[in-house]
Amino acid sequence: MPEVHLREVSKRFGSIDAIEDFEIEIRNGEYICVLGPTGSGKTTLVRLIAGLLRPDEGEILIDGKVVNRVPAEERNVAYMPQQYALFSHLTVLKNVAYGPLSRGKDNETASRTAFDALKMVRLNGRAEAFPSELSGGMQQRVALARSLASGSKLLLLDEPLSALDARLRVELRYRLKSMAKSLGLTVIHVTHDQREAMIVADRIVVLRAGRCQQVGTPFHVYQRPDNLFVANFVGESNFLEGTVTRNDSTSAIVELRGGLNVVVQETSFLAGERVALMIRQESTAMTSIAESTNALPGTIQAIRFLGDSLRIEARLTNGDILGARVPVPSVEAYPKVGDEIMTSFNSADVGVYPVPARGIEREIEVA
Amino acid sequence: MKSEISARHGPFEKVLASLDELSSNTVVRRGVYAGTLFFFIFIIMIPPLVGILLKWNLIGETIQDPILVARAQNAIAASFAIAFVVSMLDLLAGLPMAWLIVKRRGRLISVVDTLADVPFIIPTVALGYSVLTFWSGPSGVSSLLGVQHLLSPGIWLVILLHFAFSYPVIVRLMVGELQGYNQVYETAARTLGAPAFTAFRTVTIPILKPALISAFLLAFSRSLSETGATAIVAGAFENGSIFIRNARAAGQDGPMVLVSSILMGVSIAIFILISLLGPKLRSPTKHVWTGLEWAFSTRRAANIKDVSTLAIFAVLVAIPSLFVVLPGTAGLLDGTLQKAVSSTGVWATYWSSLVTSYAVALLATLLNLLTGFPIAILIARRKLGARLTAVLDALVTIPVIIPSVALGVSLTIFWNALGNLPEFWVLVLAHTTITYTYFARPMAAAIQSVPEELEEVGRTLGSRPFGTFRKIIIPLTKYSIFSSAVMVLTRSVAETGATVAVVKKLQTAPVLLVAWINNPAAYGASPVGLGILFLVLLAFVSLLLIRVAMRRGD
Numbered sequence: 001m002p003e004v005h006l007r008e009v010s011k012r013f014g015s016i017d018a019i020e021d022f023e024i025e026i027r028n029g030e031y032i033c034v035l036g037p038t039g040s041g042k043t044t045l046v047r048l049i050a051g052l053l054r055p056d057e058g059e060i061l062i063d064g065k066v067v068n069r070v071p072a073e074e075r076n077v078a079y080m081p082q083q084y085a086l087f088s089h090l091t092v093l094k095n096v097a098y099g100p101l102s103r104g105k106d107n108e109t110a111s112r113t114a115f116d117a118l119k120m121v122r123l124n125g126r127a128e129a130f131p132s133e134l135s136g137g138m139q140q141r142v143a144l145a146r147s148l149a150s151g152s153k154l155l156l157l158d159e160p161l162s163a164l165d166a167r168l169r170v171e172l173r174y175r176l177k178s179m180a181k182s183l184g185l186t187v188i189h190v191t192h193d194q195r196e197a198m199i200v201a202d203r204i205v206v207l208r209a210g211r212c213q214q215v216g217t218p219f220h221v222y223q224r225p226d227n228l229f230v231a232n233f234v235g236e237s238n239f240l241e242g243t244v245t246r247n248d249s250t251s252a253i254v255e256l257r258g259g260l261n262v263v264v265q266e267t268s269f270l271a272g273e274r275v276a277l278m279i280r281q282e283s284t285a286m287t288s289i290a291e292s293t294n295a296l297p298g299t300i301q302a303i304r305f306l307g308d309s310l311r312i313e314a315r316l317t318n319g320d321i322l323g324a325r326v327p328v329p330s331v332e333a334y335p336k337v338g339d340e341i342m343t344s345f346n347s348a349d350v351g352v353y354p355v356p357a358r359g360i361e362r363e364i365e366v367a
Numbered sequence: 368m369k370s371e372i373s374a375r376h377g378p379f380e381k382v383l384a385s386l387d388e389l390s391s392n393t394v395v396r397r398g399v400y401a402g403t404l405f406f407f408i409f410i411i412m413i414p415p416l417v418g419i420l421l422k423w424n425l426i427g428e429t430i431q432d433p434i435l436v437a438r439a440q441n442a443i444a445a446s447f448a449i450a451f452v453v454s455m456l457d458l459l460a461g462l463p464m465a466w467l468i469v470k471r472r473g474r475l476i477s478v479v480d481t482l483a484d485v486p487f488i489i490p491t492v493a494l495g496y497s498v499l500t501f502w503s504g505p506s507g508v509s510s511l512l513g514v515q516h517l518l519s520p521g522i523w524l525v526i527l528l529h530f531a532f533s534y535p536v537i538v539r540l541m542v543g544e545l546q547g548y549n550q551v552y553e554t555a556a557r558t559l560g561a562p563a564f565t566a567f568r569t570v571t572i573p574i575l576k577p578a579l580i581s582a583f584l585l586a587f588s589r590s591l592s593e594t595g596a597t598a599i600v601a602g603a604f605e606n607g608s609i610f611i612r613n614a615r616a617a618g619q620d621g622p623m624v625l626v627s628s629i630l631m632g633v634s635i636a637i638f639i640l641i642s643l644l645g646p647k648l649r650s651p652t653k654h655v656w657t658g659l660e661w662a663f664s665t666r667r668a669a670n671i672k673d674v675s676t677l678a679i680f681a682v683l684v685a686i687p688s689l690f691v692v693l694p695g696t697a698g699l700l701d702g703t704l705q706k707a708v709s710s711t712g713v714w715a716t717y718w719s720s721l722v723t724s725y726a727v728a729l730l731a732t733l734l735n736l737l738t739g740f741p742i743a744i745l746i747a748r749r750k751l752g753a754r755l756t757a758v759l760d761a762l763v764t765i766p767v768i769i770p771s772v773a774l775g776v777s778l779t780i781f782w783n784a785l786g787n788l789p790e791f792w793v794l795v796l797a798h799t800t801i802t803y804t805y806f807a808r809p810m811a812a813a814i815q816s817v818p819e820e821l822e823e824v825g826r827t828l829g830s831r832p833f834g835t836f837r838k839i840i841i842p843l844t845k846y847s848i849f850s851s852a853v854m855v856l857t858r859s860v861a862e863t864g865a866t867v868a869v870v871k872k873l874q875t876a877p878v879l880l881v882a883w884i885n886n887p888a889a890y891g892a893s894p895v896g897l898g899i900l901f902l903v904l905l906a907f908v909s910l911l912l913i914r915v916a917m918r919r920g921d
Binding site for chain 2: 047052075081102
């Protein structure tokens with residue numbers, strides 16, 4: 001099983017830094033998800049590892065060997081692009097046998113390997129079909145079988161589920177993970193879908209503008225985002241800006257504009273410092289009476305029904321906007337726009353960050 | 368297991384495997400690209416551009432002769448005027464025909480679709496003879512109208528001829544564009560209240576503008592280049608290419624070099640100008656002439672347009688192009704066929720000229736295949752970076768822009784100056800240059816249409832660069848390869864302009880036939896008709912092959 005190590009890898013396209021000083025150690029058999037908005041450098045990263053691009057700086061090591069100058073065909077890395085890139089002129093079997101044949105296996109062995117890989121994805125019955133005769137989900141499985149049959153233990157998946165409909169996507173993400181684990185593959189899976197990353201990844205890498213923002217387990221990235229961008233990109237959050245007015249050994253008080261106060265557990269900021277507060281929307285309650293340490297009065301200005309929950313947006317008395325994701329109430333208790341409410345959250349659920357020089361809005365924007 | 372992968376153990380496969388292995392070597396790969404770039408620049412591009420400069424001194428003497436200068440000026444002006452008028456008329460007549468082929472279905476349209484290719488595939492010499500006999504011959508349209516010669520050889524016949532052979536260039540290019548055109552834009556315009564004509568004028572035309580400019584340029588350059596057929600219908604009229612042909616026959620090198628250099632220079636200048644200014648051309652999309660455009664959009668107006676399009680095509684293109692069959696069949700019935708088959712008399716020369724034509728064409732096609740592929744890859748995959756790729760792309764188009772007769776003159780001067788390169792090989796190089804665009808351009812487009820990620824996946828699966836090329840690129844572009852190669856072959860077989868300029872002893876079939884047609888007293892109508900019929904039949908076999916390849920490609 002391969003181990004991948006990237007050391008201060010940078011890649012530029014003209015004046016654009018696609019990847020900048022990227023560092024990561026990926027362990028054998030690990031399932032890594034690279035998460036980031038469009039244009040963040042996710043695809044560039046996997047293409048660098050696949051050998052389709054050469055880094056301008058830094059080193060890429062596979063199993064301890066520097067592979068910067070090793071061409072793609074010699075890296076033994078299986079790469080599955082977004083649209084699968086199935087060879088339309090070849091049958092399913094020939095597509096899957098392409099890898100073993102290219103790596104010098106004889107026809108019989110290549111056919112047998114291909115057939116076994118097709119069995120694994122339960123498509124051995126369609127070996128003679130052409131890719132155009134298959135559904136999107138089947139094409140995805142053929143592409144996966146082709147990667148598996150290549151014999152590589154390092155699988156690079158570039159948005160492997162994005163071309164599928166929502167239902168199939170959910171089904172296949174579980175299958176993908178279990179197959180990778182049962183075969184002992186090391187997988188680097190690129191996605192912009194945070195839910196997908198949460199479900200399949202052992203660890204998540206969050207990228208933004210070519211720079212690594214955070215690496216960690218899904219739990220860690222979600223619960224303890226390193227910065228405001230990660231907090232906003234992974235999950236749905238509220239952001240408030242204020243000044244630390246009091247600080248003791250167990251808690252601190254942050255004053256928002258309009259004189260509203262929020263108690264937080266983070267005590268590393270000094271009194272007088274400007275800070276940004278992050279509260280997850282699902283940790284925010286909106287009720288008629290205060291439910292937590294922090295209770296800020298406001299008025300409902302929008303309600304969106306999401307099926308299993310409601311998303312309520314309230315304007316606080318100081319003009320700040322706060323969102324909450326709450327269970328769907330009974331018909332009698334259903335809130336209305338204009339209702340006066342209390343927005344509450346626990347001090348333990350408040351993340352505190354320094355206010356970025358360019359402002360919170362600019363810091364969290366994904367485009 | 369249901370199927371087996373094809374066997375690969377023979378010596379040929381071993382050679383391929385070695386080439387695969389070699390292609391992984393960056394130096395070898397770069398060497399191949401550098402070699403083909405060298406061939407393109409120093410064998411294809413430089414000789415025609417530099418050759419003419421080697422005889423620059425001859426121009427001085429020529430411009431001392433005011434009569435000759437005036438004749439040359441008139442010929443050059445006529446060339447550009449005819450090319451411009453014909454290309455505009457072709458655009459006006461060809462675009463509705465392309466629209467008709469794409470939008471309407473049915474047997475008649477299918478026949479029209481095939482017939483529209485006829486003037487493109489028939490050797491221009493045959494087309495010239497066909498147009499001459501139709502418009503000017505006693506058995507053509509003149510006999511229907513009861514006059515001796517409806518049109519005598521001269522400028523009007525040249526215009527009709529050029530209209531006929533440029534027409535399919537426009538139709539074919541625009542059919543391809545319209546097939547790929549996303550109808551959704553026009554639908555959006557219609558749902559926003561635009562009548563069909565307005566939607567076409569304000570949405571479709573601006574979107575198709577680059578293709579319209581390309582089509583215009585191709586028709587324009589084709590008209591400028593044409594020599595053989597023009598010589599048949601020109602009579603005493605002279606345009607640039609006929610002037611060069613006459614000057615060469617009279618041994619007047621100075622006038623020949625003068626006119627060739629002006630034709631080449633102005634053609635390249637026009638190409639650059641249109642390429643630069645074309646994208647800035649604006650169609651009048653802001654104003655809508657409501658009443659008039661609604662009137663043009665009615666069913667009746669559409670029917671009138673369709674009928675007129677078909678009538679123009681039938682009278683000016685299809686019938687004059689196919690008229691050559693009549694004198695040809697006469698030759699089949701009066702005993703000329705036996706003489707032809709037994710290769711007696713003039714027929715021995717004919718068959719040998721045909722062999723020369725095909726030998727030259729096959730070698731030019733082979734050279735195109737060998738050197739065109741790497742150039743097409745360099746363009747399609749932008750391996751030289753965006754700017755250099757754009758330059759290379761433009762350079763590849765230049766051979767088709769330069770009038771072939773001028774190109775032939777320049778090439779002859781260049782190769783003669785370098786040494787005694789045999790006439791046959793100068794001819795092969797001339798034909799390779801003339802046909803270079805016909806292979807490299809469509810192949811670049813075909814390779815561009817194959818997603819690059821297919822190659823990338825192939826490589827990550829262990830395939831070497833050459834292996835990826837032969838197992839992925841070639842199978843996915845094989846129909847384009849085949850049709851481009853056949854196009855090169857037919858263009859080369861039909862070529863007259865450059866051939867006239869290059870050869871002294873050798874004779875190709877079109878050159879021989881021009882001589883036969885221009886001297887009817889010595890050769891007679893039947894051998895001319897039959898000789899042309901053979902050439903046409905061979906061209907039709909090519910057309911058939913292209914059609915079969917295209918259908919299988921679908």
